[in-house]
Amino acid sequence: MQRYKFLDVFQENPDGSLTPRRQIHINGISFGPGVTFQKGVAFGGIDFHLYKYFDIAGHEEGGVLIIQGFYN
Helix, strand or coil, rough: EEECHHHHHECCCCCCCCCECCCCEEEEEEECCCCCEECCECCEEECCCHHCCCEEEEEECCCEEEEEEEEE
């Protein structure tokens, strides 16, 4: 498992929304660049805005970041 900086994985947009910078997978759901979401929207049961600026625990498989958790 590796540690990734939140803003290396997600872009915070001027309107406060988040956009993945790369293909990610969490809890059975995959999504990537082109997907933008606001606070309160959950992907794979996770509202990423609640973990903004936490480090991300995960590993890569075939160019996809598999997110396994967050470091506080």
